[in-house]
Amino acid sequence: MALKILEACIACDACFQPCPTDSIIPDDPIYRINFETCTECKGYADAPTCVEACPVDCIVLDEAHPYHESEKEHG
Numbered sequence: 001m002a003l004k005i006l007e008a009c010i011a012c013d014a015c016f017q018p019c020p021t022d023s024i025i026p027d028d029p030i031y032r033i034n035f036e037t038c039t040e041c042k043g044y045a046d047a048p049t050c051v052e053a054c055p056v057d058c059i060v061l062d063e064a065h066p067y068h069e070s071e072k073e074h075g
Contacts (some may be wrong), residue, residue, distance in 0.1 A: 002035035003048060004062035015050035035065035
């Protein structure tokens with residue numbers, strides 16, 4: 001499942017550097033997460049690094065994008 005950044009984002013850069021898949025996109029006024037590349041840090045860390053780094057707890061699961069490309073079933 002991908003993650004998303006809520007409007008409470010203060011664009012502080014705390015989440016940007018720790019992202020191992022470069023899925024954090026600096027934007028104005030808040031940052032965004034590329035749901036096509038976000039893996040929730042699976043294979044990189046025990047938990048999403050951006051969530052752990054965010055000082056305002058504004059990064060949550062993105063229910064609109066429940067699966068990363070590598071997790072989708074190919075039919």
